[in-house]
Amino acid sequence: MARMKFICDAERCIECNGCVTACKNEHEVPWGVNRRRVVTINDGVPGERSMSVACMHCSDAPCMAVCPVDCFYRTDEGVVLHDKDLCIGCGYCFYACPFGAPQFPQAGAFGLRGKMDKCTFCAGGPEKNASEDEFRKYGRNRLAEGKLPLCAEVCSTKALLGGDADVLADIYRQRVTTRGKGADIWGWSTAYGKPDAPARQPDAGGKS
Amino acid sequence: MTQHFSWLVRLLCCIGALMALPLQPALAADAAEQATSQQFQPLNNAPVWREVRSGDAHYTTVKGVETGVLIQSGGQTWRALRNGPVMLYGGIAFCAMVILLAVFFKLKGPIMLSGAKTGRLIHRFNSLERASHWAMAISFCVLAVSGLVMLFGKHVLLPVFGYSLFATVAVVCKNVHNFIGPLFILSVVVFIVLFIKDNIWQSIDALWIRKAGGLLTGEHVPSHRFNFGEKTWFWLGVVGLSTIVGVSGLVLNFPNFEQGRWVMQTANIVHLIGSLLVMTLSLAHIYIGSIGMESALDGMKTGYVDETWAREHHELWYDEAMKTQPATQPAGGMPVTARV
Numbered sequence: 001m002a003r004m005k006f007i008c009d010a011e012r013c014i015e016c017n018g019c020v021t022a023c024k025n026e027h028e029v030p031w032g033v034n035r036r037r038v039v040t041i042n043d044g045v046p047g048e049r050s051m052s053v054a055c056m057h058c059s060d061a062p063c064m065a066v067c068p069v070d071c072f073y074r075t076d077e078g079v080v081l082h083d084k085d086l087c088i089g090c091g092y093c094f095y096a097c098p099f100g101a102p103q104f105p106q107a108g109a110f111g112l113r114g115k116m117d118k119c120t121f122c123a124g125g126p127e128k129n130a131s132e133d134e135f136r137k138y139g140r141n142r143l144a145e146g147k148l149p150l151c152a153e154v155c156s157t158k159a160l161l162g163g164d165a166d167v168l169a170d171i172y173r174q175r176v177t178t179r180g181k182g183a184d185i186w187g188w189s190t191a192y193g194k195p196d197a198p199a200r201q202p203d204a205g206g207k208s
Numbered sequence: 209m210t211q212h213f214s215w216l217v218r219l220l221c222c223i224g225a226l227m228a229l230p231l232q233p234a235l236a237a238d239a240a241e242q243a244t245s246q247q248f249q250p251l252n253n254a255p256v257w258r259e260v261r262s263g264d265a266h267y268t269t270v271k272g273v274e275t276g277v278l279i280q281s282g283g284q285t286w287r288a289l290r291n292g293p294v295m296l297y298g299g300i301a302f303c304a305m306v307i308l309l310a311v312f313f314k315l316k317g318p319i320m321l322s323g324a325k326t327g328r329l330i331h332r333f334n335s336l337e338r339a340s341h342w343a344m345a346i347s348f349c350v351l352a353v354s355g356l357v358m359l360f361g362k363h364v365l366l367p368v369f370g371y372s373l374f375a376t377v378a379v380v381c382k383n384v385h386n387f388i389g390p391l392f393i394l395s396v397v398v399f400i401v402l403f404i405k406d407n408i409w410q411s412i413d414a415l416w417i418r419k420a421g422g423l424l425t426g427e428h429v430p431s432h433r434f435n436f437g438e439k440t441w442f443w444l445g446v447v448g449l450s451t452i453v454g455v456s457g458l459v460l461n462f463p464n465f466e467q468g469r470w471v472m473q474t475a476n477i478v479h480l481i482g483s484l485l486v487m488t489l490s491l492a493h494i495y496i497g498s499i500g501m502e503s504a505l506d507g508m509k510t511g512y513v514d515e516t517w518a519r520e521h522h523e524l525w526y527d528e529a530m531k532t533q534p535a536t537q538p539a540g541g542m543p544v545t546a547r548v
Binding site: 010017020032034037038039040041042043045046047048049051053062065066067068069070071083085086087088089090091094095096097098099100103107108109110111112113180181182184186187190 | 238239242243245246247250251253255256257259260261266267268269270272273274275276277278279280281283284286287290291358359361362366371372374375378379382383386387460461462463464466469472473476
């Protein structure tokens with residue numbers, strides 16, 4: 001079974017924000033919610049690098065660990081999803097997440113945040129695949145249609161890749177060998193553990 | 209027109225420049241190192257990779273709380289603390305107190321009055337004092353139960369209730385917790401104002417400390433209106449811990465001010481440690497104020513205590529009350545209204 005991951009190649013990202021726009025449009029996410037964003041390090045300085053960031057679908061997901069109602073689950077492909085019907089909008093996943101992935105439609109007084117929303121790796125939620133409920137709550141389920149995440153698919157420089165980690169790693173390795181620089185894959189050690197400490201294997205399907 | 213506002217523009221520029229000052233040196237140093245590195249070692253982009261993990265905010269078009277930060281490492285620390293020692297030791301302390309009190313009750317039973325009740329009543333708490341105490345007590349219990357559900361419910365209730373029911377319970381708990389919280393803080397403030405005068409330490413408290421409150425010997429140690437145990441609970445539980453828990457709770461309760469994640473993580477840990485401590489200690493207070501001592505609840509329930517209870521537990525206060533208004537009424541008669 002494939003293990004789904006994202007790679008953002010900082011040597012290639014041109015900060016066009018195409019991924020951000022494509023994601024917003026594909027899933028019709030509400031105003032103020034951005035499942036993906038592009039951050040430019042030292043903007044305007046020689047050597048600046050841009051990186052697209054969203055939920056990285058961590059191996060040992062901190063959101064899952066701190067959720068007081070255990071609304072997160074991991075699919076067989078390692079995608080971290082959540083159940084909006086269970087979410088109480090406490091904001092803990094946002095405090096714990098290293099990437100700032102969890103989003104809330106509101107930031108109201110008395111902790112009224114609404115249901116958490118985040119990148120689903122275009123894999124929907126617990127509802128029936130391609131159902132109206134699934135689309136309304138989580139956006140399109142492209143994985144169920146045999147497609148990969150749209151943000152990566154539309155990336156004009158192929159900086160952002162999404163898919164089976166083994167395939168991504170091979171592509172990236174080839175790139176690094178060819179260009180002779182930019183070997184760092186930002187975020188991977190945070191999301192999937194350091195190479196010398198193998199990441200915990202995803203639990204077998206269902207609630208964990 | 210522009211003349212009129214030029215001073216304002218200049219002022220705003222100055223303020224802006226001042227606010228940017230603390231950020232400027234650090235960013236400039238990193239950026240300068242990056243620029244140099246690009247010139248002399250174009251293949252080494254180490255300054256950028258350091259920035260990725262630094263937690264500093266950089267440029268992004270997406271608006272929101274700390275959207276410019278690529279990776280924050282505080283979350284992992286928060287998670288490790290919350291899911292680790294805070295929950296473990298907090299849970300152990302709370303359960304240990306329950307067991308300790310149960311054992312103490314089983315072994316020693318309630319602290320009984322030595323003499324018989326005379327039936328003459330002395331006014332101990334007026335209605336405002338009782339109202340503030342019970343407002344605080346009820347909101348405290350609601351907050352404690354809802355807070356415990358949100359902290360430990362995942363491990364204790366969820367396996368029993370199942371996902372749907374537990375999520376419903378938890379969302380009710382969360383909203384009740386968030387709306388009752390400010391009322392608790394209000395009642396704490398009123399309570400402190402009303403009771404601070406009689407909780408200031410007095411020389412007689414040394415005796416109480418020396419005899420450990422007579423807790424083990426069963427001896428009644430004289431005291432003024434409140435003994436040293438009650439005073440300690442006032443200063444530690446109400447003034448100290450409840451204030452800390454209240455302030456950190458307010459920080460957590462109003463995300464609309466867009467506090468950063470570090471502020472929320474810190475506030476949450478402070479809130480958890482403070483509340484677990486105060487909940488654990490409150491069990492002892494609730495115990496001694498209800499089943500742990502004969503007639504202890506009467507004062508807060510009705511406002512009046514029996515003459516015998518007053519003499520045995522708060523002898524000096526009783527003496528003063530008697531001086532102000534001697535208990536002349538016969539047994540079972542009208543309550544004495546003296547209050548010191």
